[in-house]
Amino acid sequence: MPTITKKQYDDYKKLCYDREHGRILTPDGLRFICEANNYEPEAIGKHFLEVLCRIHPTQNNKTT
Numbered sequence: 030m031p032t033i034t035k036k037q038y039d040d041y042k043k044l045c046y047d048r049e050h051g052r053i054l055t056p057d058g059l060r061f062i063c064e065a066n067n068y069e070p071e072a073i074g075k076h077f078l079e080v081l082c083r084i085h086p087t088q089n090n091k092t093t
Contacts (some may be wrong), residue, residue: 053082 047053066072
């Protein structure tokens, strides 16, 4: 009987956590975001960048 590795199990648990906390983007969710921003690419991009800042605030301090 096949088994999964500890890493695969950890990835699965993270996916479950993200799903339970509304962090998985579905096609309907993407369509809703596009409609809310009037299908304007700049507005859609700005929305996703703002969301990214809320999800990963520590990444904002990186300099290139």
